[in-house]
Each structure stands twice: as structure tokens, then as C-alpha cells.
Amino acid sequence: MDAFLLQILNGLDKGGAYALIALGLTLVFGTLGVVNFAHGALFMLGAFVAVALQNLLTISKQVRDESVTFFEAYKETPYLEIWLGDTGLAIIDYVVPISIVLAIPVMLLIGFVMERGLIQYFYKRTHAEQILVTFGLAIVLQEIIKAWFGANPIPMAAPDAVSGSAAIGSALGLGDAVVYPWWRLLYLLFTLFIVGAVFAFLNLTTYGMVVRAGMADRETVGLLGINIQKRFTLVFGIAAVVAGLAGVMYTPILPPDYHMGMDFLVLSFVVVVVGGMGSLPGAVAAGFLLGILQSFASMSVVKDVLPGIDQIIIYLVAVVILLVRPRGLMGRKGVMEA
Amino acid sequence: MSDTFHFTRRGLLKTSAFAGAALATPHLFTRNAFAQGNAFRNDPSNKSTVTLGFNVPQTGAYADEGADELRAYQLAVKHINGEGDGGMLNTMKPLALQGNGILGKKVDYVTGDTQTKSDAARAAAKRMIEKDGVIMFSGGSSSGVAIAQQSLAQEMGVVFMAGLTHSNDTTGKDKRRYGFRHFFNAYMSGAALGPVLKERMGTDRRAYHLTADYTWGWTQEESIKNTTEALGWETVNAVRTPLGAGDFSQYITPVLNSGADVLILNHYGKDMVNSLTQAVQFGLRDKQVNGKDFQIVVPLYSRLMAQGAGENVQGIVGSTNWHWSLEDEGSKAFTKSFGQEYGFPPSQAAHTCYVQTLLYADAVERAGTFYPPEVIKALEDFEFDGTGNGPTLYRGADHQCFKEVLVVEGNDNPSSQFDLLKVVKQVPREQVMYDPSIFGGELGPYEV
Numbered sequence: 001m002d003a004f005l006l007q008i009l010n011g012l013d014k015g016g017a018y019a020l021i022a023l024g025l026t027l028v029f030g031t032l033g034v035v036n037f038a039h040g041a042l043f044m045l046g047a048f049v050a051v052a053l054q055n056l057l058t059i060s061k062q063v064r065d066e067s068v069t070f071f072e073a074y075k076e077t078p079y080l081e082i083w084l085g086d087t088g089l090a091i092i093d094y095v096v097p098i099s100i101v102l103a104i105p106v107m108l109l110i111g112f113v114m115e116r117g118l119i120q121y122f123y124k125r126t127h128a129e130q131i132l133v134t135f136g137l138a139i140v141l142q143e144i145i146k147a148w149f150g151a152n153p154i155p156m157a158a159p160d161a162v163s164g165s166a167a168i169g170s171a172l173g174l175g176d177a178v179v180y181p182w183w184r185l186l187y188l189l190f191t192l193f194i195v196g197a198v199f200a201f202l203n204l205t206t207y208g209m210v211v212r213a214g215m216a217d218r219e220t221v222g223l224l225g226i227n228i229q230k231r232f233t234l235v236f237g238i239a240a241v242v243a244g245l246a247g248v249m250y251t252p253i254l255p256p257d258y259h260m261g262m263d264f265l266v267l268s269f270v271v272v273v274v275g276g277m278g279s280l281p282g283a284v285a286a287g288f289l290l291g292i293l294q295s296f297a298s299m300s301v302v303k304d305v306l307p308g309i310d311q312i313i314i315y316l317v318a319v320v321i322l323l324v325r326p327r328g329l330m331g332r333k334g335v336m337e338a
Numbered sequence: 339m340s341d342t343f344h345f346t347r348r349g350l351l352k353t354s355a356f357a358g359a360a361l362a363t364p365h366l367f368t369r370n371a372f373a374q375g376n377a378f379r380n381d382p383s384n385k386s387t388v389t390l391g392f393n394v395p396q397t398g399a400y401a402d403e404g405a406d407e408l409r410a411y412q413l414a415v416k417h418i419n420g421e422g423d424g425g426m427l428n429t430m431k432p433l434a435l436q437g438n439g440i441l442g443k444k445v446d447y448v449t450g451d452t453q454t455k456s457d458a459a460r461a462a463a464k465r466m467i468e469k470d471g472v473i474m475f476s477g478g479s480s481s482g483v484a485i486a487q488q489s490l491a492q493e494m495g496v497v498f499m500a501g502l503t504h505s506n507d508t509t510g511k512d513k514r515r516y517g518f519r520h521f522f523n524a525y526m527s528g529a530a531l532g533p534v535l536k537e538r539m540g541t542d543r544r545a546y547h548l549t550a551d552y553t554w555g556w557t558q559e560e561s562i563k564n565t566t567e568a569l570g571w572e573t574v575n576a577v578r579t580p581l582g583a584g585d586f587s588q589y590i591t592p593v594l595n596s597g598a599d600v601l602i603l604n605h606y607g608k609d610m611v612n613s614l615t616q617a618v619q620f621g622l623r624d625k626q627v628n629g630k631d632f633q634i635v636v637p638l639y640s641r642l643m644a645q646g647a648g649e650n651v652q653g654i655v656g657s658t659n660w661h662w663s664l665e666d667e668g669s670k671a672f673t674k675s676f677g678q679e680y681g682f683p684p685s686q687a688a689h690t691c692y693v694q695t696l697l698y699a700d701a702v703e704r705a706g707t708f709y710p711p712e713v714i715k716a717l718e719d720f721e722f723d724g725t726g727n728g729p730t731l732y733r734g735a736d737h738q739c740f741k742e743v744l745v746v747e748g749n750d751n752p753s754s755q756f757d758l759l760k761v762v763k764q765v766p767r768e769q770v771m772y773d774p775s776i777f778g779g780e781l782g783p784y785e786v
Contacts, residue, residue, distance in 0.1 A: 006591040014585055065754040070677030073754030151401035153611045155648025165621035177595035181619040184587070253619070254584055255611050255646055259399060263584055298588035300577060310588075311551075311580040 002169065002178045007295040009168075013184045015291025016191030020246035021264055022271035022283040023198060024239035030215050030278035031235045034119055035127050037134040039243055040265030041141040042107065046244025047256035048145055049106050050099035051154050057092050093159050099248045104241055111240025115233050138261065146258040153255035158183040163252075183252050190249055194242060195284050201238070202280070211235055215278070270318045276331025286329060290314050378709055379495050380471040388443040388708070390415070390695065391466035391475035393459060393487065394501065396451040399582070399608045400479040403642055403687045407478060407501055408449060409680055410688035414695035415445045417675070425675040426696060429668040429724035434703035441702060448472060454479060456486035463487050467496050473708055474499060474698050476691060478521070479607075481505030481554040488517030495786040497710055499694035502659075502687040504606070504638050506557035509738035510777025515784060516710065518717055518732065520697065520739045521690045524558035525777075526770035527637045527657040528565035530743040534655060534763060536569050539600065539633055543569075546598035547576035548589050548613060550605050558604045562637050566602075574598040579609070586613040590620050599627040602635045610636060611646035618650040639746055642685050644758040651748030651758065658744045660689040660726050661761055669726040683756050693725045697732070711784035728767065735774040737781065740767045 025039045060076035080088030091098070118137060122130050157163060162182040169178025202208035214221045214228040221228045247256070254260065271290055275282030296302060297313040321328060382388040392411040395404035417425045420437035427435060439445050448470040450462030459477075466472045475491070478484060478501020485508055491498035492514040500508060500519040504527070509519050545566050549555040555578070563573050574596050579589050590613070593601055601622055605613050617623075617634055625632035639656035662673045662683035672692060676684040684692070701716040702708055718734030727741035745763040752758055 002595050003592060006594065007588060010587045010591055013587065017585075065757070068754060068756075070674040071681050071683060073683075073756050075752075075754055146401065151399065151405075152642055153608055153646035155611075155615070155646060155650070157648070163619070164624075165619070175595070179594065179621050181621070183619065253616065255615055255648070257399070257608065257646075260584075263582065295588040300575060300592060303577070 002174055003299065005168075005174065005178060006180070007299060008292065009180050009184075009188075011292030011295035012288060013188050013291070014294060015288035016188050017246060017250060017264070017287075018268060018271045018291055019284045019287025020191050020194060021243055021268040022275065022287050023195060023280060024242040025268055026272045026275065026278055026280060026283040027198070027239045027242075028236055029272070030280070031211060031232045032115075032119070032123060034122065035130050035134070036119070036239075037131050037265065038114065038138040038141065039134075039239070040261030040263075040268065041138040042110070042240045042243035042261070043247040043250075043264055044142060044145065044256070044258065044261030045110060046103050046107055046247025047251050047260060048149065048247075049103040049244065050096055050156060050248045050251045051149060051256055053099045053102055054092075054095045054154075054156060057095055093157075096156060096158060096248060096252060099251075100245060103244045103248045107241040107244030108237045110244075111237035112233065114240065115236040119236065120233075138265070142258045142261060149258065151258060153257040155255050156251035158252035162186060187249050187253065191246075194245060198238070198242065199280065207231065267314065270314055272328075274318055274321050274328055276328030278332065279328065279330040282328055282330030290317065293317065380467065380473050382443060382471075382473055382708055386443060387446045388440050389470055389472045390445060390447045390698075391450060391463065391470065391472035392447055392691075393450040393452050393462050393466065393475055393477035394691075395454045395479050396449075398454045400454050403479050403502070403607075403640070403685060404452070404477075406642070406685045406688045407691040410676065410684060410692040411447065411476070411695055413675055413679060414692045414699075415447055418445050418696070418699045422679070423675055424671075426668050426671050426693070426725055429671045430696060430700070430722060431724045432722065433700060435696070435700050436703070440699045441706070441708070445699070450475075450477070452477060452479070452483050452487075454483060456483050459483045460486050460490050463490055463498075464494075467494050472496065476501055476694055476698075478502035478687060478691065481508055481557075482552050484508050484517075484519075485512045485553065488512070488514045491516035492782055492786060495710055497698065497713060499698050501691045501694065503554075504558070505554035506561060506777055507553050507779075509736045510557070511779040512553075513736050513738075513777075513779045513781055515714060515737075515781040516786075518694070518697075518737045520694050520732075522657075522659050522741075522743050522770070523738065524554070524561040524637070525772055526743050527558065528561035529770040529772075530657050530745055530763075530765040531562070531635070531637060531655070532565040532569060533765075534745045535566065535635065538655065539630075541570035543571040543600050543630070543633075544574045544598045544628065545571050545600045545602055546574050546593050546596055547602045547604055548586070548593075549576060549578050550581055550609055551578040552581055554606065555604045558637055559602075562602055562604065562635075566600075571600070579605070579613070582609065584612060586616050587620070589613075590617050590622070593617075593622065594620065594625075597627065599630050600633045600635060602637065604637060606638055606640070607643060608646070610638075610643050614647045614654070615650050639759060640686055641683075641756070641758050642687075644748060652750040654748045655762070656746055658746050658759065659686045661686065661744055661746065661759055662689075662756070663761065664726060664744075666724075666726060666728070668724040672726060689726060696725070697722075714784060728764075731767070733774065735781075736777070736779070738774075740771050742767055743770050 021043050028036045058078045060078045062074035062076055065073040165179040165181050168180050169175045211231050271286045275286030293313050298310040394407045416422045417427050419439050452459035463475050474497045476499040481503040484500045484503035488498045498517045506524050547559050549559040603613050622632050634654050636656040639658045644651045701713050705712040705716040717732050720732045723729045730741040732739050743765045744761050746759040747762050749760045
């Protein structure tokens with residue numbers, strides 16, 4: 001029972017990350033019709049907004065370690081700590097939450113620049129060409145990050161207040177072994193909040209309604225005198241923000257490195273395909289579903305029966321879905337179907 | 339005209355004999371032609387330079403480690419050519435190198451990108467051998483990649499001096515006559531860690547392994563299991579995790595209620611950084627199980643990886659091949675050269691790559707020829723010192739180096755940004771030696 005509950009939590013947590021990345025991906029496909037292979041790079045860029053801010057906040061006074069003579073080794077004390085004392089340390093401690101605020105405008109800008117600067121020229125091109133150009137863009141972006149920050153993972157910590165584990169077991173009367181990191185629980189709540197916000201934006205605002213209308217029939221909306229393109233650019237910006245925020249929030253879970261976007265890209269595409277290309281609820285549902293399946297497939301009892309199942313489960317599901325229902329779980333009829 | 343060029347039969351024979359002797363003279367005095375009389379791939383005898391190939395991960399998760407290896411190779415080439423301060427050329431004993439290249443030929447090099455993928459590494463190595471004419475190639479950061487390259491080395495008759503590779507298989511069941519490893523292996527990690535684990539954690543422990551699912555992970559799991567079970571520990575479970583899993587939560591949570599009180603992470607690189615970070619997040623370090631403090635062990639440590647895991651490494655025990663803070667003459671000479679050249683200390687990967695290049699060059703110098711079978715024989719059972727790990731033996735039976743192994747722990751009070759690991763113990767080589775037959779394998783022929 002304990003193990004079951006923990007794997008559900010793991011699955012929800014993992015699924016939350018998949019859902020957030022896939023949400024942006026499917027949003028872009030649904031509005032602009034672009035298969036954006038640079039979407040993983042946006043997730044990575046978001047994480048590096050947090051890294052950059054951390055580097056900025058921890059600019060340090062360096063005191064040379066005189067015992068080392070062959071090169072310069074320093075003991076570092078951040079200037080913020082020297083100037084502001086405990087307040088300075090608290091600011092550094094809260095670098096990830098502060099990064100969320102910073103990442104919104106930064107990612108929006110990156111999204112706009114990406115869409116206006118490159119993606120817009122590929123709307124009328126084939127999907128294959130879109131994939132090639134966006135994949136190339138992803139490589140360029142990650143090489144820039146590598147040149148700047150190196151290839152090694154960079155440690156990022158959650159604020160001290162939420163860095164421990166929540167004793168869920170004892171709270172539910174299940175035993176002390178059931179604990180779950182606070183930050184991961186927060187990540188799950190954050191995912192639900194973001195997903196809710198995006199859905200609310202699309203469903204409850206007039207702006208969102210026009211965007212949905214545009215998704216359904218771009219030509220007619222255009223004929224009504226609405227500049228749908230401008231709205232779609234904003235949608236691209238929102239997708240970039242969602243991916244970026246997912247990246248920022250993920251840094252305490254997974255020390256970021258330049259390649260993290262690519263690691264998630266394939267997975268999130270599988271999520272989108274399983275959920276249905278262009279379907280927002282599909283992406284979210286498939287994200288959680290695959291996250292949970294992956295968690296259960298990793299359990300020893302399952303692996304003893306089907307060795308290696310944890311490594312292929314997601315792709316296995318994708319193959320079955322593509323064979324049985326090519327449009328995905330919640331895909332619109334006709335999309336991706338011959 | 340005809341009078342001037344009149345040849346008698348005897349005169350012709352005499353002239354021919356002299357001419358033949360004169361033509362043969364340069365070769366008679368070089369060991370190359372004398373010793374074997376047959377040609378070999380990429381023979382540099384007729385060239386003024388000799389080319390080495392450095393095949394390291396320049397992209398992918400190990401790119402930083404690969405970059406450090408490349409720096410070490412460049413430094414080694416410099417020192418062999420007599421440039422710079424000479425580094426370990428001043429400390430290595432015995433030493434045949436004279437600081438004028440190899441056998442008087444200036445050393446040149448080409449580089450390749452393994453991408454930490456076996457096929458990419460083989461393709462890059464093949465290009466170096468066939469197109470660039472390298473006489474030796476080297477590089478590392480993955481055992482799977484090293485094993486793939488050394489079988490290529492055997493096929494093509496070009497020596498491969500492995501960089502960072504820690505699987506027992508590299509010099510065990512997959513060993514090759516043309517492959518050599520200076521780096522230590524999983525068995526030695528186990529042998530070195532055993533007494534320290536006993537001292538710190540006792541003999542009544544229950545261990546849970548998380549293991550990277552490829553050759554290195556399997557052999558490390560096996561070696562550490564053998565060591566801990568010999569101490570009296572019980573192995574509760576050993577779970578294989580996919581390489582590059584990213585989020586390990588689904589593998590870590592079952593540890594919580596497994597009854598285990600030690601988690602052994604048979605992970606390296608990014609996997610190690612991620613699994614350790616996440617294990618700490620799940621509160622494993624602060625946990626009490628069976629009335630004991632829960633412990634985490636990372637059998638193979640590297641400073642570059644410790645950097646990625648940040649504060650999470652503090653107090654966590656593991657083993658390493660070499661560390662820049664060592665005080666022996668060889669280590670100091672290398673750290674000084676490297677530090678002055680690049681402004682920071684070398685990693686263990688850099689150290690092993692540097693030493694491997696020197697060892698190959700020195701073996702050629704001692705053999706007096708580039709002919710691979712002779713060079714291989716010069717390396718086999720070679721005893722040397724002054725390269726940073728005390729007296730070292732390149733065992734002929736399996737091409738594995740035997741030397742001191744370091745047990746380290748994450749430093750909880752670092753004096754600088756590079757002071758991340760603290761050397762707990764320098765384990766003497768006798769304690770980590772083993773019978774080569776336990777891992778099986780065949781080296782294969784000298785002549786290919």
C-alpha cells in the first residue's frame with residue numbers, strides 16, 4: 001500500500017512535468033500548426049534563467065586559499081551576504097521562486113523573438129522542414145548554453161523551508177516510511193495551477209475564445225477582420241513561458257545541464273502524440289497517464305516479471321496508440337489520420 | 339665510351355655487393371626493420387612526425403570531462419616534445435623519454451568526438467587510423483565506449499590506451515592485446531572501500547543498490563556486492579536503472595520502506611548527480627533505519643561530478659583513481675603544470691589520460707620501435723613510479739595497472755571551490771590486486 005501510494009505520487013509528479021512541457025508543444029501545434037522541436041530547448045532555457053540568476057546573486061568576494069600555489073583557488077562569500085547579512089542569504093535561498101517571476105518576461109521575450117525571427121517563415125512549409133529547422137535551432141541554443149555554462153549539471157537548491165520531506169505516511173496513518181519531498185508536492189500543485197491558468201485563459205477570456213476559434217477555423221476568423229496571427233504569436237509566447245516555468249521549477253529536482261531539453265523533448269512528443277496532436281486536455285491527461293505508468297513499470301515486482309519494461313513502457317504505449325487510434329486519446333478526428 | 343664502361347663479371351658482382359650493402363646500411367642499424375622485417379599500419383618511420391589520436395567526448399553529458407582529458411593530452415604532447423616545464427617527465431622512473439618527441443620524432447595529434455556512443459567513437463577512431471594515420475589512440479569516459487574502441491584497436495593493429503573506464507570487463511572478459519588501462523576498476527573500488535565501510539558502518543548492514551544498466555554498472559554492482567557481503571552485509575535489492583533516467587524518484591521511493599539502511603549508487607556522471615541529489619531530497623540522509631543512521635555510498639567518485647551534486651556529496655564515501663591534492667612528487671608536478679597552463683586543477687580523467695600518453699611514448703622509446711607488438715611487450719609487466727599513485731605495475735596478463743587507490747569523501751568544509759573531495763585513505767596496491775583469471779577473457783595475438 002505504501003509503495004503503491006508513493007508510486008502514484010511519483011507518477012503524478014513526473015506526469016506533471018511531462019504535461020507542462022507537452023501542453024506548450026500541443027498549443028503551438030494546435031494554433032500555428034508548427035511541430036516545434038525547439039520546445040525542449042525552451043524548458044532548458046527556463047532552467048538556465050534560474051541558473052543565471054543564481055550566478056548573479058552569488059557573485060562573491062574571493063579570498064585566495066594560500067595553501068594552493070599552482071593555480072588560484074578561492075573561498076567565496078557572496079556579496080549579498082556581506083552587505084545584507086541574513087537577508088542576503090535568504091534572497092539567495094529563494095533563488096528558484098524569484099526566478100519564476102523573472103522567467104515570465106524573459107521567456108515571453110524569447111518566445112516572441114523565436115516566433116517572429118524564425119518560426120513564422122516556416123508556417124507554410126512541410127512538417128519535415130519545420131522539424132529540421134526547429135531541431136537545428138534547439139542544437140544552436142543548447143550549444144550557446146554549453147559554451148556559457150559548461151556541460152556539467154549545476155546544483156540548484158529549493159528554499160530551506162521546503163527542502164525536506166513531508167511525512168505523508170504519518171499524517172494518513174500509513175507508517176513513517178511514506179515521505180515525499182515538499183518541493184515535488186509543490187511542483188505538482190504548480191503544474192495544476194499552470195494548467196488551470198492556461199485553460200482559463202483559453203476558455204474564459206474573449207481573447208482565448210478568439211484563439212480557439214482560430215484553431216478551429218483560421219480562415220473564417222481572418223475573414224471576420226481579426227488579426228489572428230498576432231494572437232497566435234502571443235500563444236507561442238505563452239507556450240514558451242509555460243515550458244520555461246516548468247524548467248525553473250524543475251531545477252531543484254534535476255540539476256540543470258545544457259542537454260536537459262533534449263532529454264525531455266522525445267518524451268513530451270510521445271505525450272502529445274498519445275494525447276492527440278493539438279489537444280490540450282489530451283496532453284495533460286496523457287502526461288499524467290504516462291508518468292504513472294512509468295512509475296509503476298519501475299517497481300521491482302513488475303520488473304521481475306517483465307525485465308526492462310520501465311525503459312520501454314512509454315514507447316510501447318505510443319506504438320499501441322498509433323496503431324489503434326492514430327489521432328491519439330483526445331485528438332480531433334482527421335488530425336494525423338490518413 | 340664502351341671502354342670506359344667495361345664491366346667484367348667479377349667487377350659487376352663486387353659492385354652489386356657493395357651497392358647492396360650500402361643500400362641496406364640505414365636499415366641494418368635501426369631496430370625497426372631488423373626486429374620484425376614486416377610492415378605495420380601507419381608506420382611513421384619515414385616521417386619526421388608521429389601522430390597520436392585523442393578520442394574524447396566533446397559533446398553530450400561527459401563533454402566537460404572530455405575537455406579536461408583533451409587538455410591533459412595536449413600537455414602530455416607538449417612535455418614529450420620537450421616544451422613547457424616537463425611535468426611528470428621529471429618524476430617518472432624509470433624513464434626513457436628524452437624530451438625530444440618519440441624516437442626523435444616530434445609528436446603531433448588529432449582529436450575526435452566519441453559523443454559517449456560506441457558507434458560514434460568507433461567511427462571517429464577509424465577515421466583517425468585510416469585518414470590521419472595515428473599510431474596510437476586514446477580517450478575515455480565510458481566503459482562501453484572503451485571496450486568498443488579496444489576491439490577496433492585489435493582488429494586494426496593500432497594500440498589503444500584507454501582513458502577513464504572503470505568496468506571490470508575492460509581488462510577482464512573483454513580485454514585485448516592492443517588495449518591498455520591505467521585507470522582502476524570496480525573490483526579495486528570494492529577492495530579499497532571494504533575496510534572503510536566496515537570501520538564506518540559496521541558489519542550488520544542492509545544494502546540497496548541502484549545500478550546503471552550497462553557493463554560498468556553491472557560489474558561495479560557485482561564487485562561492491564561481493565565486498566559488502568564478505569563484510570557480513572545483506573543485499574536487500576539491486577535495481578537496474580536506465581542510463582540517463584533523469585528523474586530517479588520511482589527507483590528511490592522503494593528504498594524508503596525496503597528495510598535497507600545503506601543505499602549504494604552504482605551511477606556515474608549525470609546519473610550520479612541526479613540520483614544522489616534526489617536521494618537526499620527524499621530524506622534518505624536524515625533517516626534512521628534499524629536503529630542506525632541511513633548511509634549513501636557512491637563507489638566511483640569524480641570531482642567534476644561532485645561539483646554537479648553540490649552540498650549533497652558532503653560526508654558521502656566513495657573511491658577515486660587520483661586527486662589533485664596528493665602530495666607526492668608526480669602528482670605535484672602534474673598539478674603544477676596543468677594548473678599553471680589552465681588555471682585550475684586537473685580531474686582524475688585528465689590524470690589518467692596524461693599518464694597513459696607518457697606511458698605509451700616511453701614504451702616506444704624503450705622498445706626502440708613503433709612496431710606495435712614490440713611496444714605492447716615493453717608495456718607488459720612494466721614497473722614504474724612517480725606518476726601519482728605510488729609504485730605501479732602494468733600487469734601483462736590483463737593489461738591492467740595496479741597502484742594505490744584513493745578512498746574519498748565529500749568535503750563538508752571546503753577551503754576553496756576545488757576542494758570538494760577529501761582523501762580519507764590511500765589504499766596500497768597489494769590490497770586491491772587480484773588473480774587475472776577471475777574475470778576470464780583472452781588478450782588475443784600480438785600480430786594481427
